[in-house]
Amino acid sequence: TVGAVALDRDGNLAAATSTGGMTNKQAGRVGDSPIIGAGCYASNHTAAVSCTGTGEVFMRTLAAYDLAALMKYAGLSLQQAADRVIMEKVLALGGSGGLIAVDAQGNVALPFNSEGMYRGYGYVGEPAVINIYREE
């Protein structure tokens, strides 16, 4: 699964996600990637989010929207909300994976509970940051 989230200079957020699913999945199985609120979500009032991992768990937790809801209704920061979703809610149901998110202030969060996640981000005019493993 791949995804991208962005904040433009006008303060607008957007998210996109795309996938081939899981190796050896049954034909017709659909995971969270095309499900708005589960694998992809964006609102200028909270954050833009794209998820990757055990699709069924991200659907059951409405992971992408849940991050935004934690910010809007519980007042959590982007990092707090992202960590809550991946390290607590998704993990509690046996889900593996992670997400990328950016908020309207330009904060970035890239939490994951698996060994690694291919990830990167870059502010305009600054060097990009690219990481793969947990310890980075």
Next chain:
Amino acid sequence: MARAVIAIHGGAGAITRAAMSTEKEQAYTDALAAIVASGQAILAAGGSALDAVTEAVRLLEECPLFNAGKGAVFTHQGTHELDASMMDGRTLEVGAVAGVKHLRNPVLAARAVLENSPHALFIGEGAEAFAEQHGLEKVAADYFSTPERFAQLQRALGSEQAILDHDGAAGDPLDADRKLG
């Protein structure tokens, strides 16, 4: 003026240094860096967040290292079924497609749905027909296949389990599954 930024992911899973060659690690790093740079360039030129994420995901779909578009994983039946979605935070408009088999870039189909339809999600043949009506490129079903993904399927078939894209990249998928509990 907001501090424009783009972030991308290429999937998560049992990705460890021990299982990664230096060459493969460099290939992934180079691909991710180039795609982030592309997004940065769009934003630096005053492009929208929607345009930046569309192009970033399209490039990820074009790269066979990642499980989307070219290089997508195989189903149990030896086919490819692709899904994509996007959302505009400014308007809360959305577009998504699921179970498509012949669209070169599913993310462009999701964008077409977002911009040209009152509906949110199209599946299968209907999604492909909608994309074709909006001029998107169709490809043969085997366009998405790579030898690495085919080998991954053969290992997974033995386990009778579905595995995350990067968990079955090397070795025994059952080992990867056990690692993830």
